[in-house]
Amino acid sequence: MSARELPDIARRVAGAARDGEQVEAYVVRSRDTDVKVFDGEVESLSVAEVSGVGVRVIARGRQGYAWAGSLDADVVDDTIAEARDNASFGAPDEFFGLATPADFAGVQPVSLDLWRDELLAAPTDQKVRIALELEAATRAADARVRGVESAAYGDAAIEAAIASSTGVEAAVRRTACSCFSFAMAGEGIATQTGYGFSVGRRPADLELATAARVAADRATRLLGATQPPSRRIPVIFDPLVTGSLLGIVGAALSGEAVLKGRSLFVGREGEQVAAPSVTIVDDPTSPDAYGAATHDSEGVPTRRNELIVDGALRRFLHNVYTGRRAGVATTGSAVRGFKSTPGVGSRALHLRPGTLAPEQILASVPEALYVQSVSGLHSGTNPVSGDFSVGATGLMVRDGAFAEPVREITVASTIQRMLSDIVHVGADLTWLPGGAAGLTLLVGEMQMSGR
Amino acid sequence: MLDEAVLQRTLAAALRNGGDFAEVFAEDRRTGTARLDDGKVEEFVSGRDRGAGVRVVVGDTTGYAHTADLTEEGLRDAATAAAAAARSGGGGSRLIALERHPVEPPHSVEILPETVPKARKAELLQRADDAARSEGDSIRQVSVGYADSRRHILVANSDGLLAEDDQVRTRLMVQCVAVGDTGLQTGMEGPGRTVGFEIFDEIDPEEVARTAARRALTMLRARPAPSGKLPVVLKRGAGGVLFHEACGHGLEADLVARDASVFRGRVGEQVASPLVTLVDDGRLAREWGAYAIDDEGAPAQRNVLIENGVLTDYMWDLLRARKEGRQGSGNGRRETYQHLPMVRMTNTYLVQGDEDPDEIIRQTPYGLYCVALGGGQVDTASGDFVFGITEAYMIENGEITEPVRAAQLIGNGPETLQRVDVVGNDFDTWAGTCGKEGQGVPVSSGQPTLRVSELTVGGTAS
Known part of the structure; x- marks a missing residue:
């Protein structure tokens, strides 16, 4: 054929x-x-x-x-x-x-x-x-x-x-x-x-x-990891983890979720929902993005959509149906496989990079938890309520450098609070296979649970 | 589904250049779903997937090819591609005599979903929606999903095996959103059975909807979950996921062989509290992970994995068992004909104990009581696992008090198994989809009410 x-x-x-x-x-x-x-x-x-x-x-x-x-x-x-x-x-x-x-x-x-x-x-x-x-x-x-x-x-x-x-x-x-x-x-x-x-x-x-x-x-850098005591602490997310977190935020920025009352962003259009350093864009027209596409899955041309700009919620993603229902145009964001009707989703979601290199972010706080990987992302995060609690492994950061590794911990907050608590957005934008991009991110404070 | 002579010639083509083993797996699956959202029956979707996969094994290498073309020519092309992928060389053709292996299904199916008018399914969705919304004005959104599938599979292999199975599954899922001063909260309930429409003799859609609605309403008045180590009581049914993650995956023979399981080399050892007897049973009648034969043609069976705390056996697929020169355990499963089979769980459950469940709570001065869980995840190499709680309460002075918000629990498998300190005399199961290396298969997990003396709870309260 x-x-x-x-x-x-x-x-x-x-x-x-x-x-x-x-x-x-x-x-x-x-x-x-x-x-x-x-x-x-x-x-x-x-x-x-x-x-x-x-x-x-x-x-x-x-x-x-x-x-x-x-x-x-x-x-x-x-x-x-x-x-x-x-x-x-x-x-x-x-x-x-x-x-x-x-x-x-x-x-x-x-x-x-x-x-x-x-x-x-x-x-x-x-x-x-x-x-x-x-x-x-x-x-x-x-x-x-x-x-x-x-x-x-x-x-x-x-x-x-x-x-x-x-x-x-x-x-x-x-x-x-x-x-x-x-x-x-x-x-x-x-x-x-x-x-x-x-x-x-x-x-x-x-x-x-x-x-x-x-x-x-x-x-190898996690060898000898132990379970630290529970405490509140600044958290630095590895670019891979940031990419996964963006996926959760992206689900809440879907016009379908918003229209049906299933998003933590319901009724917040125009409001300041994140720190001023946060700009979130879905840009399937970027050739660097692995999710890049000329058309969405309803045949509508894709375009660059700025969703959160300098912390303010600007717009949601729409397909034809959700756009008509919301009284706006489709944003070219229909996504699907052939086994389902078109949904709404991002293809190339990313944070606008900041100016600090990862090592400068590490050095920006006296002590922090560096989260290298997370587990239970789907069982522990809720894009409707915003509840956020995931398993994590990583390293403690002191004096700008990695210190002892840690395991068997969770980090918890709410997505709303995390967005508002973002202190630094790294300059190290990396496109990931899932369609989003990651970078190093510092969140001012989260609850770390351990021993 | 396929003619025996065609299967014989396909297997011969697969082994034309030699090889240790060849297999044809054919599948014909019809699915039907209906969804109500926002107060309206949004859509009915019908699907059909039909095709076959051929694998050829040479030494430790498996070649695989699949096709949606079930003609003899299509199958031969797949067989040739699989043989090339396995790099079989030498040998010569041989014709395999196939022998049918009839297997009695674990239970009978009464009402095939395709015989039920769509209008009746739409009416069922509507009833669930009404029931959820009648729980209170705070219920702002209800989504009801109905799904059925009928999967006919056929397996023929170079050992001469020929086996078929017809697997029917039906599920109802209700998700509610409640709105209150604290924002939005969700509640979900989704029972599933390996039966037809008679599932609704056993499961009342309105009761399912009310459970989901009450769960969302309860979460509205929940306080932040605690942070740190505390005793955790898991209500019957809800906590089966704990064992699925804490040790189930680690007992899959393929992960054990890769030295990626903390349970490697520990058969015969005390790996859990003596109160723990863990079983994986593909013949547990009507359960979500039940079948007559697995996706390699082996009959499903009841396998005791841990007995009174002692590790008795792992779960096996065909290739891993052949390599070890032992019998398989009927755990070789695949998502569709487009996937290679691997070791998977079926219905995994902890056997009942003696304690009255209410007494377990009374005996707990302070702890967490988990009523509903989301999914989980495990790193089998270290045994560290997580699972999410979606409905939970504090236990204070032996009594259930306030609800707490959703949170993740984290623990280590071998450590957690040793910390099971009371097991109740009740029992229930929970239907879910288990993901492994990108393949999802239906499973259930079950347990009586039980207590783990210490787990790390990942809430936000200091």
Whole structure:
């Protein structure tokens, strides 16, 4: 099957619309390779092509959806019929409707080069070698690394086409690859694990030596960690952790969450919700972002959206439905897989970098907790209430330098308070695989629980 | 689902260049979901996923390829790709005689979800919405999700095994938002069973909705959770997640073999308090993690992992068991045909003890009483784990007093297992989705009311 066929399939589905019906097709194809290695051997090598279609039908103000993990013509026809049937059981909603060209009049899609033919051309052997080399380099990086829990390489070449009976058509494609390893140091319950990774658009972009060194450093610098006593303390977040925290804040900045009363930002538009040093932007038009895209998943061109500016809540992210309901335009922020109707979400969320290097942030407080990694992010944070409590490992910081490592602690506050308590935003902006960017962040005070 | 002769030829193609083991896993899954939000039935979604994965094992290397094309040609292409990925070389073709292995399902399914009119499902959502909102004006938002799935799987392998299973699951999820002086709070409840629409003979949607609503309302008057170490009493059902994280994952043979488990080499040792007997049982009737065969064709079974505190065995998948020259345990699972199987839990529970649950609270001068938990996470290499509490109360002078806000609890698996100091005579289970290396599978966990003498509670109160 050639890539050219995806738009044809989407167009054919959209063309099935009957009088009084709107029909949209979202068609995707992904070619993936995954290599896992262990102890110098290939543990598994998986090669696959996955494709699927999602069909949305809106009729008499009601919406129905169906999907199938196949692009065979008969399956696609069944899917249209099933979506149509589903549309007769939902409740009518005046704001249901597909995107139309009028929804993004005047917004030109950016031109982005997110596809590398080299990824598809790279032989499997080269990909296997990357994983093996990364594992070996992780072991070699430090004599105290006793093993590599897992090391892997993965890539994907993803293409998607959208077509609607309301005249919207878009096609997007991108390649991405990454490798990671988990280094282990120490024995028994004193074991420490360190994560290192590298991401790119083609295998040659990957920096194995850096990933290996980071994995080894992050495991070994925690050796001998103990549980400190509970206390209130300034907290410095590692860029990786900051990226995860942004994901939680991003969920609360979704127009859908806000409209449905499920966000800590409900009713706070225009208010000061964060420290003045905080500006949060979602910019899928940035070619550096791994979540970059020219169009969102309703076929609307993406654009740079400033959400919190100098601490003031400026706007929320919207897709067509939530925009219409809120009385504003879509912000080009529809996100989805082919198995669901479009939701609302960020693709390239980041904090505007500050001026301080990480070491200057460490030196800016007499004592702090440096959080290297967190656990239980989803069970311990709530973007509706703002409650925040996560497990953490890291190091104490004294006199501008790392001191003793700590484990089996939690750090807790509320998201509202943390945003207001941000003291320094680092200059070290780093784009992460999840779509967000991280940087070093200092929060004035949080509760650390330990012994 | 697939013709026996086609399966034989596909396996032969997979082993054409040699190899130690080959397998075809085919799956046909239909899902139906319905969602009510903001007072309206928003949408019905139907899904269909159908395909097969072929794996070829050569030495310690597994090659895998999958396809949505279930024709003989599609399967042969996948078999060839898997063989190339495994780098099989030499050998010669062999034809494998397949033998059907019928396995009695752990329970029967009465009402297939696809036979239930969608209008009836919509009516059920509406009833749940009404019930949640009738709990009080402070309930501002209600979201109700209904989901069913029917998953037909077939496994054929070069050992001659041919097995099939039909797995039906149904779940209801209610999430409520309550508004008060302290802001917004949420409450959730989401029971699930490996049965059809008869789940609602056992589970009252209105009661589920009221539980979620009351949980959100309770949190409105909650004070900050304490910070530091204290005794923790886990109500029946809610705390099963503790064992899932504290030791369940660490007892998965693949992690043990990678030297990434604190429980490695400890079979026969006292790893927990003598009050702890932990079982993983894929045949626990109707439970969310139940099935007749696992995703490698092995019958589900009841496996005792810890008996009176002594570690008795790990959980196994096919490859790991072959390598050790022992029987598997029916724990080889995968999310879909697009994934390789690995060792996974099913229904993991702590066996009942003797104590009256009310007495456990009376015997606790000061501590935390956990009624509902969110998910958790574990670093199996060190055994450090966390889990989130979503409904909890203080225990003061042997009585349950004020509710406290959501917080994370953190502990170390081996240490926490030794600190289980009272186990109740009641029991309940909790349905969830367990994630491992990017694959989610349905599991349940269960336990009687019990006490852990000391855990670190990550609240904000000093």
